[in-house]
Amino acid sequence: MSRNGDPEPEGGEPVLPRPPSSAIVRPRPDPFLVVCRCFSLITSLTAILCIAVNVLSAVRSFKNESDVFDGIFRCYAVVIAFFVVLAETEWEFIIKFWKVLEYWVGRGMLQIFVAVMTRAFPDYSERKRDLVLLQNIASYLLLACGLVYVFSGLLCIGLLKRSRQEKEITREQAVKDLEELERRREELEQMLLAERA
Template sequence: MARNGDGDEEQPQLPPRAASSSSLLRRPDPLLVVCRCFSVLTCLTAILCIGVNVYSAVRSFKDGSDIFDGIFRCYAVLIALFVVLAETEWGFVIKFWKILEYWAGRGMLQIFVAVMTMAFPNYSADETELVLLRNIASYMLLSCGLVYVISGILCIGCLKRARQQKQITRDQAIKDLEELEQRRGELEQLLLAERA
């Protein structure tokens, strides 16, 4: 240990701490951000299809005009709920229905729901709001399904999964680095306390 001019011992200098991991920029991957936004749009569109089909089913059962249309709408609601679950990429759903992991399969399911929502256009002229909602919901979900099918053919889903895995690995590495820095800080405090 070196002595300063007053005869006191100087404390040993600890090496400078590496840049804090909180200062590391956690920039999200632009592809993953776009995929999340598109997934939210698809979920909202599927929920709109659910609403249209529920209203149509209630109308069919209430006036008794077409029981088969009501039953058909109930099936459309169940499959549209499945579309929403698939968009959340919940591990339970993907585990049992592997086809939904692939974007082309997911897109075909969305197109099927869009066609089911559009089917049986036997509404009266006074239900223009329902017809408008049905058309908006069907065409939006059809568009989302087509985007998924085309993206699946172009292997963008595989690219997204690879980038997701890379992001998870990076986040885990940053978390481990933060824990190491926290532990290093605690050890430095213990070392300084013992020398004081």
């Protein structure tokens, strides 16, 4: 027995105490970041609904030759709504070239713009009433998401989110490094035991 009560091997060399494998505790996800991710998912789905509505409107406009300009307008709305979806993924490539989308106020303004484009030029004819209803639903939902983003951005909640994301990434990396060290230690202990045997 060693001085601190730990067992010694036959050769007299002390064995370092090994923490139990359950000692590495995975951190729980940050509830604030979970809420932000859920809201981002809702915004993405709403933008996808705007894309679908604008595609349907564009197809109907191009079929009716007198509405060609409306069809072109809808095509632009589709492209910009696609950027809204990409911005919500926070893909580094997009954020790198369009830094304004990193900030919630800029992102919210873009969403409001797409909502207005989706709502513009409604056709109130009886045969297109279903499409107008879809346009209204999609545009008002995206408008609400955009307003939430603008007000949250003005209250610096986007900055808080980025700060917490950095902490979460650092914490996850620390846990991975600790697990890697533990795995490497076990391998070295196995090699040491094999050499002694």
